[in-house]
Amino acid sequence: MDLIYRGKTKDVYRNEDGDTVLYFKDDMTGKDGVFDPGENQVGLTVEGSGEAGLKMTSFFFEKFNAENIPTHYIDADAEAREMRVKEISVFGEGLEVICRYRAVGSFIRRYGDYIEEGGELPAYVETTLKDDERGDPLINEAALEALGILQPGEYKKVVDLTVKISGLIKDELAQKGLELYDIKLEFGRDLKTGEILLIDELSGGNMRVFKAGEAVDPLKIGEYLFSE
Structure with a gap:
């Protein structure tokens, strides 16, 4: 396969059939060896995290595709750590969308005078x-439109999809006694149709999950999710 882009936690390839393939690495975001989905650097490497992340990702994407929620997912090979996806274009140089159910991480660091930790x-x-370089700065709807990153009306579509998708994931985790505190999603446009799609991954590395008030290791989330 031909390498297109080397990322922090995934590499992007083009296979011999011309399909886009994401390869899930064992690298995770964080700092000083501690996992943090909000960090913009690789903080640790954990053997098996790539396969675990892809297994969880394909589980959710297949659910969403079955419910006609637009995604870039085609199919996956967890053992090979490869996921085949539709060709897409990203918003600007990339836009991350966070849905928060509890005040933790960067949210509490910014707004801690107004809400207690875990509120x-x-x-x-x-x-x-x-x-x-700029620490993944926050940006609002007006700025996204002014800079041409989103077109008028697209911000609402992204937010509505984010709330719907996050709610479905939250409910799925709740069935296993887990509580979703926050989750980071990404969206892009289908190059063929222009439709807004959920892209990237849906793994433990993208979310903070707690059980009985204690943080759940991202690799353990899948174990709970797939337990009988």
């Missing part, structure tokens, strides 16, 4: 630009 939030959605 409940009503599926609060915020957007950040993928920009390592």
Whole structure:
């Protein structure tokens, strides 16, 4: 396969059939060896995390495709750590969308004077630009439109999809006694149709999950999810 892009946690390839293939690495975001989905750097490498992440990702994407929620997912080979996806274009240089149900991480660092750690939030959605040099800055709807990153009306579509998708994941985890505190999603446009699609991955590395008030290791989330 031909390498297109080397990312922090995934590499992007073009296979011999011309399909786009994501390869899931064992690298995870964090700092000083501690996992943090909000960090914009690789903080640790954990053997088996790539396969675990892809297994969880394909589980959710297949559910969403079956429910006609637009995604870039085609199919996956968990053992090979490869996921075949539709060809897409990203918003600008990349846009991350976070849905928050509890005040933790960067949210509490910014707004800690107004809410206690772990305080409940009503599926609060915020957007950040993928920009390592500037620390993935927050950006609002007006700025996204002014800069031409989103077209008028697209922000609402992204937010509505984020709330719907996050809610489905939250409910799925709740069935296993897990509580979703926050989750980071990404969206793009289908190059053929222009439709807004859910892209990237849906793994433990993209979310904070707690059980009985204790943080769940991202690799353990899948074990709970797939347990009988």
